[in-house]
Amino acid sequence: MTKKRPRAHAPRRPAAGRTATIKRVADHARVSIATVSRAFADPQAVSPELRLRVEEAARTLNYQPSRAARALRSGTSRAVGVVIPDLENPFFTAVVRGIDIVLQAAGYTLLLASANEDTARERNVLETLRAEGVAGIIFVPINATRDAYRHVLAPPLHTVVIDRLPSNLRADHVTVDNVEGTRAGVTHLLDLGHRDVALLSGPLRHSTAKEREQGYEQALRAAGVPLRADLVYRGDFREGGGYDGMRTLLALPRRPTAVLVANNLMTLGAFRALHEARVRIPDEVALVGFDDMPWATSLNPPLTAIGQPSQEIGSAAADLLLGRIAHPDRTFRHVMLETTLVVRASSGTAVRPPRTRPAAGPHHRRAPVTS
Amino acid sequence: MTKKRPRAHAPRRPAAGRTATIKRVADHARVSIATVSRAFADPQAVSPELRLRVEEAARTLNYQPSRAARALRSGTSRAVGVVIPDLENPFFTAVVRGIDIVLQAAGYTLLLASANEDTARERNVLETLRAEGVAGIIFVPINATRDAYRHVLAPPLHTVVIDRLPSNLRADHVTVDNVEGTRAGVTHLLDLGHRDVALLSGPLRHSTAKEREQGYEQALRAAGVPLRADLVYRGDFREGGGYDGMRTLLALPRRPTAVLVANNLMTLGAFRALHEARVRIPDEVALVGFDDMPWATSLNPPLTAIGQPSQEIGSAAADLLLGRIAHPDRTFRHVMLETTLVVRASSGTAVRPPRTRPAAGPHHRRAPVTS
DNA sequence: GATTCGCGTGAAAACGTTATCACGCCATGG
DNA sequence: CCATGGCGTGATAACGTTTTCACGCGAATC
Numbered sequence: 063m064t065k066k067r068p069r070a071h072a073p074r075r076p077a078a079g080r081t082a083t084i085k086r087v088a089d090h091a092r093v094s095i096a097t098v099s100r101a102f103a104d105p106q107a108v109s110p111e112l113r114l115r116v117e118e119a120a121r122t123l124n125y126q127p128s129r130a131a132r133a134l135r136s137g138t139s140r141a142v143g144v145v146i147p148d149l150e151n152p153f154f155t156a157v158v159r160g161i162d163i164v165l166q167a168a169g170y171t172l173l174l175a176s177a178n179e180d181t182a183r184e185r186n187v188l189e190t191l192r193a194e195g196v197a198g199i200i201f202v203p204i205n206a207t208r209d210a211y212r213h214v215l216a217p218p219l220h221t222v223v224i225d226r227l228p229s230n231l232r233a234d235h236v237t238v239d240n241v242e243g244t245r246a247g248v249t250h251l252l253d254l255g256h257r258d259v260a261l262l263s264g265p266l267r268h269s270t271a272k273e274r275e276q277g278y279e280q281a282l283r284a285a286g287v288p289l290r291a292d293l294v295y296r297g298d299f300r301e302g303g304g305y306d307g308m309r310t311l312l313a314l315p316r317r318p319t320a321v322l323v324a325n326n327l328m329t330l331g332a333f334r335a336l337h338e339a340r341v342r343i344p345d346e347v348a349l350v351g352f353d354d355m356p357w358a359t360s361l362n363p364p365l366t367a368i369g370q371p372s373q374e375i376g377s378a379a380a381d382l383l384l385g386r387i388a389h390p391d392r393t394f395r396h397v398m399l400e401t402t403l404v405v406r407a408s409s410g411t412a413v414r415p416p417r418t419r420p421a422a423g424p425h426h427r428r429a430p431v432t433s
Numbered sequence: 434m435t436k437k438r439p440r441a442h443a444p445r446r447p448a449a450g451r452t453a454t455i456k457r458v459a460d461h462a463r464v465s466i467a468t469v470s471r472a473f474a475d476p477q478a479v480s481p482e483l484r485l486r487v488e489e490a491a492r493t494l495n496y497q498p499s500r501a502a503r504a505l506r507s508g509t510s511r512a513v514g515v516v517i518p519d520l521e522n523p524f525f526t527a528v529v530r531g532i533d534i535v536l537q538a539a540g541y542t543l544l545l546a547s548a549n550e551d552t553a554r555e556r557n558v559l560e561t562l563r564a565e566g567v568a569g570i571i572f573v574p575i576n577a578t579r580d581a582y583r584h585v586l587a588p589p590l591h592t593v594v595i596d597r598l599p600s601n602l603r604a605d606h607v608t609v610d611n612v613e614g615t616r617a618g619v620t621h622l623l624d625l626g627h628r629d630v631a632l633l634s635g636p637l638r639h640s641t642a643k644e645r646e647q648g649y650e651q652a653l654r655a656a657g658v659p660l661r662a663d664l665v666y667r668g669d670f671r672e673g674g675g676y677d678g679m680r681t682l683l684a685l686p687r688r689p690t691a692v693l694v695a696n697n698l699m700t701l702g703a704f705r706a707l708h709e710a711r712v713r714i715p716d717e718v719a720l721v722g723f724d725d726m727p728w729a730t731s732l733n734p735p736l737t738a739i740g741q742p743s744q745e746i747g748s749a750a751a752d753l754l755l756g757r758i759a760h761p762d763r764t765f766r767h768v769m770l771e772t773t774l775v776v777r778a779s780s781g782t783a784v785r786p787p788r789t790r791p792a793a794g795p796h797h798r799r800a801p802v803t804s
Numbered sequence: 805g806a807t808t809c810g811c812g813t814g815a816a817a818a819c820g821t822t823a824t825c826a827c828g829c830c831a832t833g834g
Numbered sequence: 835c836c837a838t839g840g841c842g843t844g845a846t847a848a849c850g851t852t853t854t855c856a857c858g859c860g861a862a863t864c
Contacts, residue, residue, distance in 0.1 A: 083820055083821090084821065093844085094843070094844045094845070096845075097842090099822060103822080127820080128566070129565055129566065130501050130502075130504035131821035132822075133504075133821090134822095135823085136823090136849085137849075139501070149529060149530050152523065155521050158520060159520050166558075171544060172544070172546065173542060173543070173544055178530075195500065330728050333733075337733050357701050361728075362708050362732065362733030364705075364708070455850060455851065465814045465815075466815095466850090466851080467813075467815080467853080470851070470853085471853095483813085498851070499851065501851090502852085503851055504819095505820065505849090506851045508819075
C-alpha cells in the first residue's frame with residue numbers, strides 16, 4: 063500500500079502540438095517563469111530589459127496563456143455568462159450584441175445561454191455558468207422575485223440585471239424608462255385626436271408591463287381622458303397573446319380607434335389579427351408598438367414604434383459588470399436609458415411633431431443613478 | 434539562487450466558500466481521490482460498494498468537478514464554440530437554438546460569438562475559441578475559400594460547417610437542399626401562370642446563392658420558359674440589397690409579375706420597396722421568399738416562403754460534432770435537409786396544391802450522405 | 805502447490821498557471 | 835562603516851483534476 067522509491071510517469075501530451083507554454087517562453091527569454099507571468103500581469107514590476115525579452119519571446123513563440131491553468135490557479139476566468147429568456151426575440155439578441163462588443167474589446171469571452179422562458183431551465187443554466195467559473199453574469203430574469211436568484215448572488219459572482227428587475231433584488235441593473243416611453247406613445251395617439259386608446263399589456267409580474275401600464279394611465283390622465291378598464295388587455299408578451307388581445311379588442315361593442323402594444327412579439331400578433339379581420343391601419347385602428355424592430359419598416363403599413371436603444375442597453379450592462387469586477391465593493395448602480403418614439407405610418411399621418419422631448423441627438427443615456 | 438529547505442506557502446483560498454473538491458469527497462467516502470475520479474469517468478471500473486459510497490458523498494457535499502482543473506489536466510473541455518455571421522438574423526439564432534438544445538442535453542456549454550459579417554473579426558473569434566480550448570466549433574463561414582480557415586482545421590479541434598460550404602473544405606457539414614427548395618418556389622409561381630419570374634439573388638461566392646440560382650434556372654427550363662438575364666439581380670443578402678433589387682426590377686421596361694427573393698433579409702427590403710411604390714401584392718407582383726420567419730404571417734400580405742428547418746439544422750450540426758468527438762477518425766459526413774414550401778397570400782391565391790413533394794410529415798431529414 | 809493473470813485500489817506525477825517567499829543587490833540613513 | 839529597506843528576480847507550492855504505475859489479493863492455470 064505504501065512504497066518508497068519515486069516513479070517515472072509517462073507524461074501525457076498536452077492538448078496537441080499546441081503552442082508554447084510559459085516555460086518555453088521563459089527558457090527562450092532566459093528568465094524564470096515567474097518573470098514571464100509578471101511581465102504580463104504587472105508589466106511595470108519587471109525591468110524594461112527583461113520585459114522586452116519576454117515580450118519578444120512570447121511573440122516569436124506565439125504564446126497564448128492557457129485559460130484553463132489561469133482559471134484553475136486564480137479561481138477566476140475572463141468569461142462572462144449571459145442568460146436571456148429567448149434567443150429568437152430580436153430585442154434580446156440586439157442586447158447581446160451590445161454586450162458582445164464591449165466584452166470582446168475587454169478581452170472577455172461570452173458564454174451565452176437561453177432559458178427558453180423556462181424557470182427550471184434558467185436555474186439550470188445559471189448553475190452551469192457558476193460551475194464554469196465565469197467572472198460575472200448578465201441576465202434578463204424570467205421570475206419576478208428575488209428568491210429564485212438567491213444562489214446567483216453568492217459573493218464571488220457579480221450580477222447585472224437587464225430589462226426586468228425582480229423585486230428586492232440588489233444588483234446593478236439597466237432598464238429603459240418604460241413609463242415615459244409609453245406615455246409618449248399614448249400621448250402621440252391622443253394628439254392625433256384618438257380618445258378610445260387601448261393597451262395590449264403583459265403579465266403584471268414583469269416590471270416592464272407594470273411600468274408601461276403606468277405610462278399609459280399617466281398619458282390618459284394628463285389629457286383628461288377617462289380610463290376604460292375593458293381597453294386594457296393583458297397578454298403573455300408572445301405573438302399569440304397579441305393576436306388574441308387584438309381580436310378581443312375588435313370584438314368590443316365600443317371598439318378602440320387606437321392601440322398601443324407593449325411588446326414586440328405581441329405587435330406582430332396584433333398585426334396578424336388586424337390583417338385577418340381586414341381592418342385598415344391606421345384608418346380604422348391606429349397602432350403604436352413598443353420596441354422598434356428591423357422589420358418595422360417592412361410591415362404594412364410601417365410601424366410607429368417606441369424604440370429602445372437595445373444595443374446600448376447591452377453595452378451599458380457590460381460596462382457595469384466590468385466596473386464591478388474592478389471595484390467589487392462599490393454601491394449598486396441603476397442605469398436608465400431613454401426611449402425614442404419613431405413615427406411611421408401605422409399611427410396615422412403625423413399632423414404635428416410628436417410631443418416627446420425634442421430629438422435628443424445621439425445621447426440617450428441618462429446620468430447613472432445610485433439606487 | 435538555490436536553496437535547500439522547503440517552504441510553507443500561504444495557500445490562496447479558492448474561488449470562494451465554494452463547494453467540495455474531489456479531495457473532500459474522497460475523505461468523506463473514505464477512498465482515494467483516484468477512486469472518486471474513476472467513479473465518475475468510468476463507473477464500472479470501481480466496485481459497486483465504493484461507487485455507492487462515492488456517489489452518496491458527492492451528493493451530500495454537492496460536489497461539482499472543477500471544469501478548469503479538468504480542462505487543464507485532460508486538455509479538452511466540454512465546451513463548444515459557435516460562430517455565426519450575424520446575431521440579429523433570426524435564421525442564425527434559430528440554428529443556434531437547435532445547437533443549444535442538443536449541447537445542453539449532452540452536458541456541453543455553448544460559447545457563442547458573432548463575427549458581425551467581418552472577416553477579421555471572424556478570424557479573431559476563431560482564434561479565441563481555440564485558445565479557450567473548446568472541444569469543437571460549429572460555424573457559418575463568411576468566406577468562400579478554405580484558405581481563410583486553415584488554422585481552424587488543425588487536428589485537436591473538430592469543425593462542423595453550416596449553411597455555406599467553402600470550396601475544398603473537408604469537414605462535416607449541414608446544408609439544406611437549396612436547389613430543390615428554390616426550384617419548388619419558382620415552380621409554384623410558374624404553376625400560377627407567371628412567366629416573367631425574377632430572382633433576387635446574393636453574392637455568387639456564397640454556395641447558397643449559387644445553388645438557389647441553379648434551382649431557379651432548373652425550374653424555368655423545366656417549364657420551357659426562356660431565361661431573361663435582366664430578371665436576375667444579385668444583392669448582398671441584406672435588407673438594403675433587397676430594397677435596391679426590387680426597385681431595379683420595378684424600373685425594368687418589362688416588369689416581372691413574380692419575384693423569388695433568395696434570403697430573408699432581402700425579402701424585408703423587397704416588401705419595403707413594393708409598399709413604397711404602392712405596388713399591390715400579389716396582384717401586380719407575386720412574391721415568394723426563401724426562409725420562413727416568425728414575422729412572415731404578420732407581413733401584408735402574409736409571405737409565401739420556402740422554409741428551412743432552421744432549428745433542426747442546428748441540432749444536426751451538434752449531433753455531427755458530438756459524433757466526431759466520439760469518433761475522431763470517421764469519414765466526413767454531409768447532412769442535407771429538405772425545405773418546405775409554405776404557401777400564403779403573397780404568391781397569389783393557390784389555384785391548386787403546389788407541385789412540391791406531398792406534405793412529408795414531420796420528417797425533413799434525408800439520409801446522411803458521406804461526401 | 806507454485807505460477808500467472810486479472811481486477812480493484814491507492815499513491816503520486818503532471819497539466820500551466822499565479823502568488824508567495826527568500827535572496828542578493830544597491831541605495832539610503834544613521 | 836554597518837544596519838535597514840526597497841526592488842527585482844528566481845524557486846517553488848498550490849490550484850483540482852486525470853492518468854499512470856505499482857501493489858495486494860483472489861481466481862484460474864499448469
